[in-house]
Amino acid sequence: MTKPSIGELLNGVATSLRESVLPEIPSGPTRRQLQVAIAIIRRVALVWDKVAPYLYLDNKDIEQTAIRICALLDRGQVILEGIDPGVLRRRLNEKEMESRSPQIDYPMWDALAARNIELQQILVNFQEALHAPALQTASVPARADRDEIAAMLQALFRRMLARELEVNAPPNRAGRLA
Amino acid sequence: MPPVSPMEDLAVRLREFLASKLPEASEIRIDNIAPLTAGNARQVWQFDLRWIDQAARRQMSCVLMRKAKAGQLETDLDREFRIVDALWGSGVPVAQALWIDSDGRWFERPSFIMEKIAGSSDLQSLLKGGPGQDSRQIALDMAAVAARLHRLDYERLGVDFLPPARIECAAAQQVQYWESLFLKHRMEPHPVMVSAFIWLKEHQPTARRISIVHGDFRFGNLLYEGNRINALLDWEMVHLGDPVEDIAWAYRTLWSPQAFLSLDEFVGRYTQLSGIQVDPETLRFYRLLGEIKHSIISLTGARSFADGRTRNLFLADRASTISAYLMQFLDWLPGSEPRSKASC
Numbered sequence: 001m002t003k004p005s006i007g008e009l010l011n012g013v014a015t016s017l018r019e020s021v022l023p024e025i026p027s028g029p030t031r032r033q034l035q036v037a038i039a040i041i042r043r044v045a046l047v048w049d050k051v052a053p054y055l056y057l058d059n060k061d062i063e064q065t066a067i068r069i070c071a072l073l074d075r076g077q078v079i080l081e082g083i084d085p086g087v088l089r090r091r092l093n094e095k096e097m098e099s100r101s102p103q104i105d106y107p108m109w110d111a112l113a114a115r116n117i118e119l120q121q122i123l124v125n126f127q128e129a130l131h132a133p134a135l136q137t138a139s140v141p142a143r144a145d146r147d148e149i150a151a152m153l154q155a156l157f158r159r160m161l162a163r164e165l166e167v168n169a170p171p172n173r174a175g176r177l178a
Numbered sequence: 179m180p181p182v183s184p185m186e187d188l189a190v191r192l193r194e195f196l197a198s199k200l201p202e203a204s205e206i207r208i209d210n211i212a213p214l215t216a217g218n219a220r221q222v223w224q225f226d227l228r229w230i231d232q233a234a235r236r237q238m239s240c241v242l243m244r245k246a247k248a249g250q251l252e253t254d255l256d257r258e259f260r261i262v263d264a265l266w267g268s269g270v271p272v273a274q275a276l277w278i279d280s281d282g283r284w285f286e287r288p289s290f291i292m293e294k295i296a297g298s299s300d301l302q303s304l305l306k307g308g309p310g311q312d313s314r315q316i317a318l319d320m321a322a323v324a325a326r327l328h329r330l331d332y333e334r335l336g337v338d339f340l341p342p343a344r345i346e347c348a349a350a351q352q353v354q355y356w357e358s359l360f361l362k363h364r365m366e367p368h369p370v371m372v373s374a375f376i377w378l379k380e381h382q383p384t385a386r387r388i389s390i391v392h393g394d395f396r397f398g399n400l401l402y403e404g405n406r407i408n409a410l411l412d413w414e415m416v417h418l419g420d421p422v423e424d425i426a427w428a429y430r431t432l433w434s435p436q437a438f439l440s441l442d443e444f445v446g447r448y449t450q451l452s453g454i455q456v457d458p459e460t461l462r463f464y465r466l467l468g469e470i471k472h473s474i475i476s477l478t479g480a481r482s483f484a485d486g487r488t489r490n491l492f493l494a495d496r497a498s499t500i501s502a503y504l505m506q507f508l509d510w511l512p513g514s515e516p517r518s519k520a521s522c
């Protein structure tokens with residue numbers, strides 16, 4: 001562990017800029033740009049250590065939801081165009097292994113981020129398949145399964161956004177967004 | 179030779195530009211140039227202009243608006259100039275549009291000059307309702323301004339530079355426009371946003387009428403003095419469409435006048451003055467679209483910064499605001515069945 005931590009270091013930089021540099025700059029566009037820079041540094045200082053756990057949790061949640069959707073698709077009532085549950089399940093399991101570094105048993109940030117993008121795309125594919133015209137006139141059991149999948153995705157989206165908000169709008173920033 | 183300061187350089191450009199626009203003028207003088215706070219899509223300066231026109235001394239205070247290198251939206255300054263020009267004298271408060279440099283020949287990027295109007299556009303002061311300032315009255319005046327704008331006969335006004343809109347397709351046009359920007363500028367798949375666009379496409383309302391829609395109608399884009407509005411600013415998102423869109427946008431949480439005038443009161447006043455009925459379902463649709471619209475504006479700004487097309491730090495971290503808007507979208511989402519869609 002190197003002290004000061006990255007968060008402490010960034011906070012110190014933001015404080016120095018605010019207390020030592022900002023008062024020297026007259027009102028105007030340059031001062032406003034510096035104020036924004038300080039606000040960004042403060043946000044990053046607050047959340048830098050939460051980003052990797054956030055991605056890790058997000059990926060796990062998306063994977064688990066996708067696997068539950070695959071189980072529902074296995075019942076065969078609803079068929080989502082372009083989505084084969086068997087292929088998707090294999091993809092979800094394989095990528096879980098690949099997201100870990102060969103040297104240490106801990107997922108690296110860039111692997112987590114790449115995995116997150118890939119999982120997001122799977123969710124986009126689900127969304128588009130769920131709203132394909134053919135499904136609007138499907139059988140009642142098929143539409144029931146479709147609705148259940150849609151509800152699972154909506155619940156997942158809420159959890160994803162709640163996690164994002166922890167990183168993007170930490171408590172002392174949320175007030176300014178509201 | 180000493181280096182020329184940016185303000186001196188601007189004064190020279192202004193004199194040369196105005197000499198081209200006022201060929202009869204002599205002794206053109208530019209004084210008191212100063213930058214003004216503006217949005218992220220343009221740079222703004224105020225200045226005093228004096229000249230002699232056929233022996234008569236003339237003077238006026240002006241504002242120069244120059245398009246930013248890259249901002250949140252790819253806007254057409256020419257269209258903004260033309261709509262303000264068309265609205266001058268219509269009863270909708272706007273500053274007089276004076277001269278335009280459409281291709282940026284004089285100012286490097288498209289720019290135009292407007293008459294400077296007295297007043298403040300301080301959003302924070304409006305939201306706080308500072309001493310001597312009645313934000314409720316300004317919000318009521320805003321309802322009156324919206325009523326005047328939306329009742330205008332846009333065909334008689336000659337705004338054929340705005341793309342046409344039909345009542346069945348007004349919502350679809352907006353959804354398509356914002357979705358095209360989303361697909362162009364997104365930096366990740368964004369499944370929640372994709373889901374939002376699917377919902378919007380499945381629930382498009384039919385407009386009761388087509389009006390000139392300001393597109394960024396809100397506290398913060400008003401020039402006010404005392405308790406009345408002197409001018410509506412920032413017409414960069416103007417289009418023909420459903421007037422309800424402006425009301426929904428005015429009541430987004432970020433700048434809503436709700437603390438002074440409830441949405442119901444605003445709608446009541448607006449309907450009383452305009453005769454335009456506001457369908458609650460349509461209002462909800464546009465409130466939902468508003469969250470997505472602001473998400474895309476933020477996304478576009480963040481992308482401009484990420485790509486190095488702008489160094490404006492206001493845009494650097496804009497993507498981090500999107501999750502709050504999307505959460506608001508989900509909170510307002512009704513559990514209704516899709517409406518039947520018009521062919522647009």
